[in-house]
Amino acid sequence: MKKFFTSKLFQLIGFIFFLPGIHWAQTTTFNYTGNVQTYTVPPGVYCIQVDVRGAKGGGPNGGNGARVQANLNVTPGQVWKFE
Numbered sequence: 001m002k003k004f005f006t007s008k009l010f011q012l013i014g015f016i017f018f019l020p021g022i023h024w025a026q027t028t029t030f031n032y033t034g035n036v037q038t039y040t041v042p043p044g045v046y047c048i049q050v051d052v053r054g055a056k057g058g059g060p061n062g063g064n065g066a067r068v069q070a071n072l073n074v075t076p077g078q079v080w081k082f083e
Contacts (some may be wrong), residue, residue: 033067041078049070 018042030037032055042049074080 019059037082039080039082041074041076043076045076046074048074 026042028039030039049071050069052068056065057063
């Protein structure tokens with residue numbers, strides 16, 4: 001019974017990890033470099049979630065930083081440029 005259970009468990013794990021259409025979340029972080037940076041949408045990805053944050057302005061009248069969160073429809077292979 002134990003051998004049968006172990007065999008079925010490994011089959012189930014393999015099935016779960018290799019199901020077509022299931023994608024695991026991946027995080028890509030871009031820090032300010034002063035140069036243009038690019039992001040290419042991976043194969044099979046049609047929607048990305050972005051969380052963009054800006055720093056507080058300088059000087060005595062500098063405004064507060066801002067944050068924008070959004071879900072964007074994308075196309076695999078599409079290239080996004082960040083400045």
